[in-house]
Amino acid sequence: MKNLNRRDFFKTAALGATIATLGASSVKGAEKILSENRIGILVDTDVCVGCRHCEWACRTAHNLPTPDLETYSDNSVFIEYRRPDATALTVVNEFENDNNSLLPIYVKTQCMHCERPACVSACIVGALTKGEDGSVIWDTNKCIGCRYCMVACQFQIPTYDYDRSIDPQIRKCDLCHDRRTSGKLPACVEICPNEALLFGKRSEVLRVAKNRIKRKSDVYIDHIYGEQEIGGTSWMYIAGKNFEKLKLPPLGNSPAPGISESIQHGIFAYFVPPVTLYALLGTMMWLTKRRNKDNDDNENVDVKKDGKGEKS
Ligand code: SF4
Ligand code: SF4
Ligand code: SF4
The missing domain is CATH 3.30.70.20 (Alpha-Beta Plaits)
Incomplete structure (x- = not known):
């Protein structure tokens, strides 16, 4: 994050609003009516x-x-x-x-x-979702690695795959x-x-x-x-x-999401709308993750150019 340059900063600002909207929808997702057959x-x-x-x-x-x-x-x-x-x-x-x-x-x-999962309401990009069948699953393509779900979960369940240097992921029972x-x-x-x-x-x-x-x-x-x-x-x-x-x-x-919402209201006391705060932090992490992936892709291209390690 310390390498965030001027171009990245403007990308961050432009993407912030989009992510804020997604974050709001993930909170609504936590209140979804569950199936009687869950x-x-x-x-x-x-x-x-x-x-x-x-x-x-x-x-x-x-x-x-x-x-x-x-x-x-x-x-x-x-x-x-x-x-x-x-x-x-x-x-x-x-x-x-x-x-x-x-x-x-x-x-x-x-x-x-959880029937009302705090991890889902904490996820700012809607990467975690609660299904009608009761299961809480996540989409690795949406996850930006912000780890708010780890902080929000009262059972301390989501873990972070630190061993994957490129594109580490949240993991838990699905x-x-x-x-x-x-x-x-x-x-x-x-x-x-x-x-x-x-x-x-x-x-x-x-x-x-x-x-x-x-x-x-x-x-x-x-x-x-x-x-x-x-x-x-x-x-x-x-x-x-x-x-x-x-x-x-x-x-x-x-339900735990009520507790997370109280924390968010606490942040409001300092005149920082939490969704904005999350959006900016989340976008910066997304950009960092994206940059790591681009570097990785470039390395793969170089290997192919050398004719080494290419799959037949
Ligand atoms: S990760 Fe935590 S908050 Fe989310 S469903 Fe599992 S136990 Fe509940
Ligand atoms: S597999 Fe063995 S350890 Fe696991 S729940 Fe069943 S009896 Fe218990
Ligand atoms: S096998 Fe693992 S992922 Fe599947 S339901 Fe059991 S604990 Fe969850």
Whole structure:
């Protein structure tokens, strides 16, 4: 950004208005009426055995570097608490059971696909969108790498692929969008050997979760995490232990975009319209990204001119 020259500055100003308009439409997108048939996935932590096959399947389905499945039986990975990152869109962690004579509790973590996603309302170019089916997906062609979604997400889910020097990207669970459009189950759900992950219509998944809690009231606490939290989420959890102790944060029931909007109003107090601020910052990042891509393209052209590395 420090190399922004006069020509780039005028390009920035001209593009600012366009991006501001796109930003406004992305906020509207977050309020879209969801389909009654939208998806829900239940994580039943009483059934999960911590095999981490879901981690392996997720990486494989997204063409991420994937160690052999056998290596996932190494339990030393549970020594440290892990978060999803650019190489693993979902991870499983182990927690002690309150009753030490019982088996540990395993909790899978990924994007929650919030009903009112803060990441969508924070994205100034509409790169993140909420679908009628409840999934939150993103368009890498629109993403300018501003990382506002990372700041806005209360689950701290979107990660940034810093290892890609040219054109790094935001990454998170996409609810296996490509697999589902070809009629398949999400990879993690399909592989789970214990049916710890229940995929279906959100209302139906909720009904099953309530039944399980009622039937085994000595096992589960009477709470479905994600039914109401921050306005509801597509992924939901049942467990025998307070969710905060399983690192599922106590967030209240107010949708998170309302909180982001309050922050934006705070910026107004300094007489800087936030959309303008975001638009200018975002446009500068877009130009930087574009310039990096142009440099990369030029390098590719040079290689071809030399006759080296050309594909036959
Ligand atoms: S968990 Fe975070 S990244 Fe996922 S939909 Fe919600 S706000 Fe967006
Ligand atoms: S739904 Fe797909 S992208 Fe999301 S955690 Fe499961 S396998 Fe990964
Ligand atoms: S594959 Fe199923 S049982 Fe295994 S860790 Fe994942 S959710 Fe748990």
